[in-house]
Amino acid sequence: MRQIYPVMKHFEKIGSPQKIEERVYRLSHHVMTLSVTEGVLLYHKMTGEMLLLTSGEWGTAHADGALKSELIKRWFLVPEDFDEYELSMKIREIAAILTPKKPGINSFTVFPTTDCNARCFYCYEKGRRRQSMDEKTALDVAAYIRRVSAGQDVQLNWFGGEPLYNSKAIDIICDELTHAGVPFTSRMISNGYLFDEETVKKAVGQWKLHKVQIPLDGTEETYNRAKAFICKEGSAFKKVLGSIDLLLDAGVDVVIRMNVSRENAWDLERLAGELHERYRGEKRPGIYCVLLKEFGNKEVGCYEDAAKGVRAYERLGSRIVELGLGHIDRIRRDIPMNRCMADSDRSVTVLPDGRLGKCEHESEEKLIGSIYDDEVDAGAVSAWKERIFVPECRTCLFAPTCIKLKACAWNKDGCSEADRELMRVVLRQSILSEYKKQVKKQLSDDEI
Ligand code: SF4
Ligand code: SF4
Missing domain, CATH: 3.30.750 (Transcription Regulator spoIIAA)
Structure with missing residues (x-):
């Protein structure tokens, strides 16, 4: 047996080795196994540990002996009737208590406009009102950002619609923040059509744009x-x-x-x-x-x-x-505290008329307040944090780290087998890629 990855930091702090008892053991629901040329990889979603067993070891892993004891201690094998879901939820609760919370909002997804120069067949905004931010609102948005970010570095995400369809609002917000000495950088989701030399120059210098996503x-x-x-x-x-x-x-x-x-x-x-x-x-x-x-x-x-x-x-x-x-994607080596901007206390979306939301894809519903009122609707904020629970969660590989939000429009059907299969595909790819990297590294260390 070879350890490819140690347990993750969270588990090291909170967890402890499992006690060995006279019981019938089974493979944990939170373990993904993958065959590779050198044997079988075992990745534990709760502890983050990755092991490589030779094919011979894997064949006898359940037989009594030193290997079985190791696998029990490391939670790869658990008693047949053990409730792993309860344990992983407890670990998540403790991890949440131990994770320090930063105050204030530092991420602002701003919609300069909900209008767009493209008509994509898959557009999520279809049927929504086309509206652009006027100059007065842009000034008010900058004042709001300055007020609630309270001196922190600010991340601006330009979204829409097509943000470049109303670049004037971007200019105003960035200029105001610069004059006020608010440190910021920005990213944009754009269809890319309206960039030209002058806009790119301005984007880098004035908007401090460092990343653009283009479909x-x-x-x-x-x-x-x-x-x-x-x-x-x-x-x-x-x-x-x-x-x-x-x-x-x-x-x-x-x-x-x-x-x-x-x-x-x-x-x-x-x-x-x-x-x-x-x-x-x-x-x-x-x-x-x-x-x-x-x-x-x-x-x-x-x-x-x-x-x-x-x-x-x-x-x-x-x-x-x-x-x-x-x-x-690299395998995440922590327990996530939130799924996305929608359930993060550090993020808001700002619509063209100054209303505030939580999700970049929701520009009409489930809003939480306005830039003109620092009190947000606490009920609406909590509704965004509600998580999906389906019966399959109890025995799901992903339960120790999964967060799916009830309010997210992607999760209309809760969590389907196809969703989980997609997650397994992504995890399989990540495990294999990390394994290859580790093997390469261990081989080059051996050479030294
Ligand atoms: S929501 Fe789906 S993927 Fe997440 S733990 Fe439950 S069954 Fe698994
Ligand atoms: S669409 Fe879903 S995943 Fe994306 S920001 Fe909204 S709630 Fe989050």
Whole structure:
């Protein structure tokens, strides 16, 4: 038996080795096993420990002896009737108590406008009001940020709609914060169409923009059809690639998001190949893919056969990594305290009229207050923190770290088997990638 990863810090502080008793033991629900050339990898989602057993060891792991005792002590084997869910929830409770809470809000997702120059078929904002922030509101937003951030470094996330459709509001907010001496940096989610040399220059200098996420949903023809820009000259696809180049040249990180739907999965693999050819040099965008699923009641082109969608996602994800354009997420080595901006006490969204929300995809409902009133609706804030519990949680591999929010429109159906399969695909990829890194490192250490 070889330890590939030690237990994570949280568990080291809170947990203790399991006592060995005269009981019948089974493999913990929180363990993922994976066959590799050297044997079998065991990754424990509650403790964070990763072990490698040879095939021979794995075959006799349940037999009495030193190996079985080790696996019991390390929680890989647990008594048959043991309630692991209760234990992992207790550990999470204690971890939450021990995690220091920082005061104030430091992350602001600002909607300069909910209007947009594209008409994507999968748009979550479809049917919502198109509204832009006026100059007076932009000034008030800056004053609000200054007030509630209380001297902390501020992270601004420009969202929309298309944020560049109302860059005037961005100018005003950034100028006001700069004059007031508020330290800030910004990121943007944009379709990329409206960037030109002047805007990029301003974005870096005035907006302190360091990262832009741009969706590319297919090769040229598919992309132009999917985005259906309302005012375009020539090919929108070529225009957006030009924007990506300008941003990269200016030192801005560009992340291309590929939305995988039943309409375009086949084409995205071609696009990955084209981007690989285009970005062979040092400056290159990162790429990640997301499997579209039903969002609230909106039809966004997701696969009817969910398993087929998961396979398409897995194939594309592996291809992007193979081409050196994407990366596999590292395994998280802590117990998360929140899922996203929606259940974080440090984040708010700011709509064009100054109303405050919690989720970047909710611009009409479930709002929590306004920049003109520092008292927020505590009930609405708590509603965003409510977590999903389904019967499958009790024996789920992911229970020790999973957070799914009831109010999140992605979770309309709670948690389905397809959701869990997608999570297993991602975890499998991460475990294999970390294992390869560790083996490589251990081999080079041995050489020294
Ligand atoms: S919500 Fe789903 S993924 Fe999370 S613990 Fe429950 S069953 Fe598992
Ligand atoms: S609640 Fe859901 S849609 Fe909203 S920010 Fe969180 S994960 Fe995204």
